[in-house]
C-alpha cells in the first residue's frame with residue numbers, strides 16, 4: 350500500500366497556492382447554451398441562425414420546412430436557443446456546405462440568416478447580420494468583364510465571396526454573377542459608376558437573385574414598405590421609393606422544352622453528349638421567364 354500513502358502524502362503537500370494556479374478551461378458556453386449539443390462534434394458543423402422578422406416563429410413548422418428544403422444526407426438537429434435564435438447541428442461537412450452555399454433560405458417568406466459558429470463562439474455571440482446572395486452585374490462593358498473588376502464590384506455591394514464559375518464560359522454574357530455577403534442593416538446597392546482612367550463614367554446595375562423581401566423606401570432587407578420606419582419620420586407626401594422590384598433578378602424557372610436535349614447551356618467546351626432523358630424526348634432546362642412579369 351506504499352503507493353496510496355505516497356498519494357496521500359502528495360495531496361497533503363498541495364497548498365492553496367498550487368490549487369489556484371493552473372486549472373482547466375471548459376468550453377461550455379455562456380449560460381450553458383451549448384447544452385444539448387454533442388460537445389465532441391466540431392462546432393464548425395453547428396451554424397446558428399435567426400429569421401429577419403419581429404414576430405414569433407412556429408418552431409415545429411420551421412424545422413419541418415427547412416429539413417424538407419435541405420434534405421441533409423446525414424440529418425440535422427435543430428434547437429431553439431432563445432426566441433428567434435436557433436442552433437443547427439449537422440453531421441457532415443457536405444450537408445452544411447450545401448446549406449450555406451445555397452442561401453438565401455426562408456420560412457414563410459421570412460429570410461433566414463445563418464452563419465457558422467467558430468470554435469470560441471457561443472450561439473448568442475455570433476453576429477447574424479449578413480446574408481449571402483448572388484448578384485447579377487448588368488451593363489458591364491467588354492473591357493471590364495474581369496475577375497478583378499468583379500471583386501471590386503462585390504466589395505462595393507457588400508463583401509465579395511466568390512464569382513460564378515460560369516462567368517467566362519461563353520463569349521457574350523448579358524450579365525456576370527458575383528456572390529456577395531450583404532449587411533442586412535444597410536440599404537441594398539442599386540448601381541455603381543465606373544470607368545477606366547481617363548475614360549467616361551458609365552453605370553452598371555445590380556439585380557439580386559432570390560432576394561428576400563426588401564423595402565422600396567429604404568432599401569433594407571427584412572421588411573416591406575408598409576412597415577418602414579421612415580413612414581413615422583417623414584410626411585407621407587414626401588416619401589419616395591428609390592428602390593424597386595427591378596432590383597430583383599427574374600426567377601429561374603424549370604421549363605419543359607422539346608429541343609433542350611440537344612441545346613448546350615452556357616457554351617461549355619469539352620465532352621458533351623445529349624442528355625439521357627429516358628427516351629421521353631423531353632428534358633428540363635432553365636430559362637429566364639419570370640411568372641410575375
Ligand SMILES: [Zn+2]
Nearest residue numbers: 564566567577
Ligand atoms: Zn424601409
